[in-house]
Amino acid sequence: MKAPTGRYETIRTGEEEYRAFVPDPLPPPAALITSTELTAATERAALALGRLDGAAHVLPNTDLLLYSCVRKEAVLSSQIEGTQSTLSDLLVHELGATPDVPLDDIAETSNYVVAVNMAFEQMASPTGLPLCNRLLRDAHAIVLRSGRGAEKLPGDFRTSQNWIGGSRPGTARFVPPPPHLLGESMSRLESFLHDSTDGFPALVRSGLAHVQFETIHPFLDGNGRIGRMLIVLALHNAGVLRTPLLYVSLHFKRHRHQYYELLDGVRQHGDWEQWLLFFMDAVTVAADDATDAARRLRTTFDADRARFHDLGRLSGSTAHIHDALTARPVLDIATAAELAGFAVTTATHALERLCAMGIAQELTGQRRNRLFAYTEYLDILSEGTEPL
Structure with missing residues (x-):
């Protein structure tokens, strides 16, 4: 009882x-x-x-x-x-x-x-x-x-x-x-x-x-x-x-x-x-x-990286900044440059390139202190985290 x-x-x-x-x-x-x-x-x-x-x-x-x-x-x-x-x-x-x-x-x-x-x-x-x-x-x-x-x-x-x-x-x-x-x-x-x-x-x-x-x-x-x-x-x-x-x-x-x-x-x-x-x-x-x-993220990462082969000489820098975004799905230019070991200018161009490809998105709409998000990665992680 x-x-x-x-x-x-x-x-x-x-x-x-x-x-x-x-x-x-x-x-x-x-x-x-x-x-x-x-x-x-x-x-x-x-x-x-x-x-x-x-x-x-x-x-x-x-x-x-x-x-x-x-x-x-x-x-x-x-x-x-x-x-x-x-x-x-x-x-x-x-x-x-x-x-x-x-x-x-x-x-x-x-x-x-x-x-x-x-x-x-x-x-x-x-x-x-x-x-x-x-x-x-x-x-x-x-x-x-x-x-x-x-x-x-x-x-x-x-x-x-x-x-x-x-x-x-x-x-x-x-x-x-x-x-x-x-x-x-x-x-x-x-x-x-x-x-x-x-x-x-x-x-x-x-x-x-x-x-x-x-x-x-x-x-x-x-x-x-x-x-x-x-x-x-x-x-x-x-x-x-x-x-x-x-x-x-x-x-x-x-x-x-x-x-x-x-x-x-x-x-x-x-x-x-x-x-x-x-x-x-x-x-x-x-x-x-x-x-x-984890499995969906791996599929997303692989599919996005496969698109870099068409970028020619720009594929290397783009791939390295992509790696930075997989490590930190929201980052600023300075953090991206540090993670990839690039100059700020190189990191900026690569992030803008990823935005143009629809892989990343700039969040602030500002010219300074910009933040970038790995859109699909963040969407997968955020499922279920909407405020009550």
């Missing part, structure tokens, strides 16, 4: 009385998460991740897919929190230009990219941090270092009560653990992340850890973004995902109402299986989407 996955603590303040939820330690009883249907869904997700790992090598440079996937996840995860920035906005911002969206929106998205790269670098370094609470706090410090929420204790667990929905804890839809129990809850989650002897597949453990983190809600702000980042960090820690190629927030964004309902279903009714089935679908869809994108 299903039951809540934790206990309620009654908190009395001078103003009101409310109940805060304290989750039970992970993992839940095996009987709740070992159905045949879930086993099959987990196997499908694992196979999809395997295909994605192989797809990275379809491209001429394996870093190309990593560059785009990290940024796509950053955009999607931030959009779930209400930002309006797009993938194109992020790439423009990274060149030092000003996109046509609120600065706080783009700062949040850009910070996510820096944070997830930092976390993977730490975990890969012999002297770096493992997957632990300290690493999550460091990532949080980067995510909230600028933009909205910068005043809400970046890098520190909260020392006051937060809540979800409503204007105060007494009217909230959900109240996470009180501050005096927060440390114990996060220590138990950290122990679960380090101990893989329970026999559950890495994908199941990642899905469990995400729910637990979101239930604890350890920060005053930014819990959703760090909680979704934890998914790829946990999969990497288990050796299932070598690089952060997975933009699982794509599925969460498309089905965000169901996403939140299922998280509540775990807390209130112990319905782990329905959540994990949804989670496995999210992993499968995201992995298949990224795999398909």
Whole structure:
């Protein structure tokens, strides 16, 4: 019989009385998460991740897919929190230009990219941090270092009560653990992340850890973004995902109402299986989407490069600038020249040539500080990243 996955603590303040939820330690009883249907869904997700790992090598440079996937996840995860920035906005911002969206929106998205790269670098370094609470706090410090929420204790667990929905804890839809129990809850989650002897597949453990983190809600702000980042960090820690190629927030964004309902279903009714089935679908869809994108990009690159043979002596410089655009689908002339090792004039002519061929597009309409986009490449990457 299903039951809540934790206990309620009654908190009395001078103003009101409310109940805060304290989750039970992970993992839940095996009987709740070992159905045949879930086993099959987990196997499908694992196979999809395997295909994605192989797809990275379809491209001429394996870093190309990593560059785009990290940024796509950053955009999607931030959009779930209400930002309006797009993938194109992020790439423009990274060149030092000003996109046509609120600065706080783009700062949040850009910070996510820096944070997830930092976390993977730490975990890969012999002297770096493992997957632990300290690493999550460091990532949080980067995510909230600028933009909205910068005043809400970046890098520190909260020392006051937060809540979800409503204007105060007494009217909230959900109240996470009180501050005096927060440390114990996060220590138990950290122990679960380090101990893989329970026999559950890495994908199941990642899905469990995400729910637990979101239930604890350890920060005053930014819990959703760090909680979704934890998914790829946990999969990497288990050796299932070598690089952060997975933009699982794509599925969460498309089905965000169901996403939140299922998280509540775990807390209130112990319905782990329905959540994990949804989670496995999210992993499968995201992995298949990224795999398909890699193959489409390779087809696009090859078709466009085949057109350069008709350019005669100009084919070489055009191909090199095309290579620069495959590395950075939005760039300025100076960056293109630097990546290709050309003079600015040579890079300018090659970019204009690519525009004339319909491969690239100038974005600003200005004579100075022009930006160029690899149109079809950006279209493929941007699928699903329209603001809510």
